[in-house]
Amino acid sequence: MATHELLLLKNMSQPGYSGSLADYERAGGYQALKKVLGKIPPGDITEMVKKSGLRGRGGAGFPTGVKWSFIPKDHPGPRYLICNADESEPGTFKDRQLMERDPHQMIEGMIIAAYAIGVRTSYIYIRGEFVLGARVLERALAEAYQAGYLGKDILGTGFALDLYVHRGAGAYICGEETALLESLEGKRGLPRIKPPFPATHGLFQKPTVVNNVETLANVPHIVNRGAEWFASIGNPPKSSGTRVFCMSGHVKRPGNYEVPMGVTFREIIYDIAGGMRGDKPLKAFIPGGASAAFLMPEHLDVKLDFESVAQAGSMLGSGGITVMEEGTCMVWAAENLLHFFNHESCGKCTPCREGSSWLLQILRRIDHGKGKMEDLATLTRLCGNIAGRTVCAFGDAEIAPITSTLQYFRDEYEAHIREQRCPFRSQPAPELISVGR
Amino acid sequence: MTSAFSKAAQERIPGIIARYAEKRGALLPLLWLAQEEQGYVSEEAMKEIAGWLDLTPPQVYETVTFYTMYNRRPIGKYHIQVCRSLMCALVGTDNLLGWIHAKLGIKTGQTTPDGLFTLSQVECLGSCGTGPMMQINDDYYERLTQDKTNRVLDDVKREGKCPLATGPFMFPEPAQK
Ligand SMILES: Cc1cc2nc3c(=O)[nH]c(=O)nc-3n(C[C@H](O)[C@H](O)[C@H](O)COP(=O)(O)O)c2cc1C
Numbered sequence: 001m002a003t004h005e006l007l008l009l010k011n012m013s014q015p016g017y018s019g020s021l022a023d024y025e026r027a028g029g030y031q032a033l034k035k036v037l038g039k040i041p042p043g044d045i046t047e048m049v050k051k052s053g054l055r056g057r058g059g060a061g062f063p064t065g066v067k068w069s070f071i072p073k074d075h076p077g078p079r080y081l082i083c084n085a086d087e088s089e090p091g092t093f094k095d096r097q098l099m100e101r102d103p104h105q106m107i108e109g110m111i112i113a114a115y116a117i118g119v120r121t122s123y124i125y126i127r128g129e130f131v132l133g134a135r136v137l138e139r140a141l142a143e144a145y146q147a148g149y150l151g152k153d154i155l156g157t158g159f160a161l162d163l164y165v166h167r168g169a170g171a172y173i174c175g176e177e178t179a180l181l182e183s184l185e186g187k188r189g190l191p192r193i194k195p196p197f198p199a200t201h202g203l204f205q206k207p208t209v210v211n212n213v214e215t216l217a218n219v220p221h222i223v224n225r226g227a228e229w230f231a232s233i234g235n236p237p238k239s240s241g242t243r244v245f246c247m248s249g250h251v252k253r254p255g256n257y258e259v260p261m262g263v264t265f266r267e268i269i270y271d272i273a274g275g276m277r278g279d280k281p282l283k284a285f286i287p288g289g290a291s292a293a294f295l296m297p298e299h300l301d302v303k304l305d306f307e308s309v310a311q312a313g314s315m316l317g318s319g320g321i322t323v324m325e326e327g328t329c330m331v332w333a334a335e336n337l338l339h340f341f342n343h344e345s346c347g348k349c350t351p352c353r354e355g356s357s358w359l360l361q362i363l364r365r366i367d368h369g370k371g372k373m374e375d376l377a378t379l380t381r382l383c384g385n386i387a388g389r390t391v392c393a394f395g396d397a398e399i400a401p402i403t404s405t406l407q408y409f410r411d412e413y414e415a416h417i418r419e420q421r422c423p424f425r426s427q428p429a430p431e432l433i434s435v436g437r
Numbered sequence: 438m439t440s441a442f443s444k445a446a447q448e449r450i451p452g453i454i455a456r457y458a459e460k461r462g463a464l465l466p467l468l469w470l471a472q473e474e475q476g477y478v479s480e481e482a483m484k485e486i487a488g489w490l491d492l493t494p495p496q497v498y499e500t501v502t503f504y505t506m507y508n509r510r511p512i513g514k515y516h517i518q519v520c521r522s523l524m525c526a527l528v529g530t531d532n533l534l535g536w537i538h539a540k541l542g543i544k545t546g547q548t549t550p551d552g553l554f555t556l557s558q559v560e561c562l563g564s565c566g567t568g569p570m571m572q573i574n575d576d577y578y579e580r581l582t583q584d585k586t587n588r589v590l591d592d593v594k595r596e597g598k599c600p601l602a603t604g605p606f607m608f609p610e611p612a613q614k
Pocket residue numbers: 055056057058059060061062064084085086087088089172173174175176177178210211212213215216392393394397
């Protein structure tokens with residue numbers, strides 16, 4: 001595969017790059033901000049981001065400039081910008097790297113975004129477990145205040161912005177943007193019913209934009225090099241730019257890789273991530289974090305862009321690609337994921353709260369050799385009763401591992417039930433329990 | 438009345454509250470502060486925080502109990518949290534739990550008799566490409582092998598930390614020139 005230019009991982013790929021303000025500036029950092037503040041009208045920045053084709057990297061892929069343009073212009077304010085650094089989708093570990101290795105890239109993106117939408121107070125909502133990430137960000141923010149990139153009169157242009165780190169405390173659901181807002185308000189992280197949308201009724205009921213870390217990190221590059229340039233990368237017009245894909249599971253070289261959207265799964269699994277561990281055959285893969293439906297070897301030539309993956313029946317989601325080799329038990333894999341979803345269901349909507357626990361119990365029963373053939377129909381029926389019947393997308397996410405493994409590996413479920421044991425495991429299933437704190 | 442917060446911590450509180458247009462926004466940060474001070478969030482601390490933020494103690498309590506990272510009672514000095522989610526499980530969560538058991542004699546949910554280590558299994562910690570992994574208090578330990586795990590546990594027991602903790606994260610690390 002042809003080499004391509006790194007954008008987001010470029011600085012940190014230089015030997016010795018520390019992520020300090022000095023290093024970032026030496027690499028051309030904060031030039032975009034200087035180009036913008038007081039020189040380009042805020043509305044033009046939003047237009048530029050719209051034209052670039054940038055879509056959200058947090059999971060849903062909403063066009064970023066369009067999201068910004070929903071903020072009512074005549075609102076007396078305050079308005080808020082929030083960086084979603086909750087990164088809790090199993091399989092995803094890119095935001096952690098973007099924040100810890102090049103924090104100013106994202107901060108510069110946030111300042112430009114804040115300017116574009118007229119925000120004076122902004123928060124980075126970072127998951128509680130990322131203690132180091134929060135420390136790195138605090139240090140970077142202090143540097144940025146010191147250098148006059150944040151605070152009262154930024155670069156002497158009169159534009160003012162305060163930026164704070166706000167730590168979560170262990171709850172996957174707080175990555176969902178309205179649950180995140182509740183959490184920022186000091187409440188339990190229960191998603192809100194939409195509408196109204198955060199653009200008009202967000203944090204403290206004020207107009208609010210929530211964007212993912214990687215989304216915001218793209219903004220300085222768009223300003224520096226132009227919307228047309230950005231719109232020419234990847235697979236435009238629907239999937240412009242690069243993505244940082246997180247490779248995990250049974251590949252030789254797991255890790256974060258930034259590639260233009262539109263490469264194929266075959267390329268990223270076999271070339272970029274080095275192929276299958278031990279050269280075993282590929283059995284299945286998850287293309288976009290735990291909430292995305294499993295895909296099969298027959299999907300290897302699908303392109304990694306929003307539309308192509310959706311067409312294949314799954315989603316690009318968070319960019320977490322998990323690869324599983326032949327011999328991996330699919331019932332066990334689905335059970336593991338349902339353990340996650342059951343643990344993380346916030347409890348607001350009955351179908352999700354009760355359903356996730358029933359689904360988990362049934363999967364566990366089948367995996368442990370105690371399943372009945374009727375269980376398969378029950379699984380399908382339960383999934384159908386959850387899909388589309390919850391306040392947020394969590395409900396659809398939690399059924400994806402089951403519906404997709406049932407679609408592709410029904411025989412495997414049946415074998416578990418017929419033989420009353422897991423055909424892949426010689427010993428009894430280890431009791432993985434989760435006690436949390 | 439003695440406070441759950443030290444004098445220095447109390448002085449930080451107004452600044453934290455000022456970051457939010459509504460006081461309640463400061464609830465999570467103040468709970469973190471309380472946990473930093475005492476190792477857990479005591480009921481006294483919750484009541485004090487309620488006072489600071491004009492909330493009722495039950496409003497604070499319902500928030501505390503929603504989030505898994507706030508401890509409501511003291512725990513072992515070192516909290517080992519092993520990621521059990523799929524991506525880590527594919528590359529050996531079971532092995533890691535076995536190594537910890539061999540070394541410390543504890544299973545999930547247990548604390549060593551000396552009260553030093555408590556072992557939990559948790560969901561994805563955002564290091565799925567570098568499993569199996571565990572977090573001990575604030576630090577991440579990734580790509581664990583049995584040798585590495587033993588060394589981490591020895592070091593932590595002796596000194597409270599281990600140089601094998603992950604620094605600012607990047608994987609794969611860039612090639613050195
Ligand atoms: C259950 C659930 C969990 C989510 N977790 C995250 C997350 O950890 N990080 C994130 O950026 N977006 C997450 N999202 C997506 C956010 O709701 C939101 O769409 C995103 O932050 C918007 O940013 P973007 O437009 O830049 O992608 C989650 C969504 C759902 C339904």
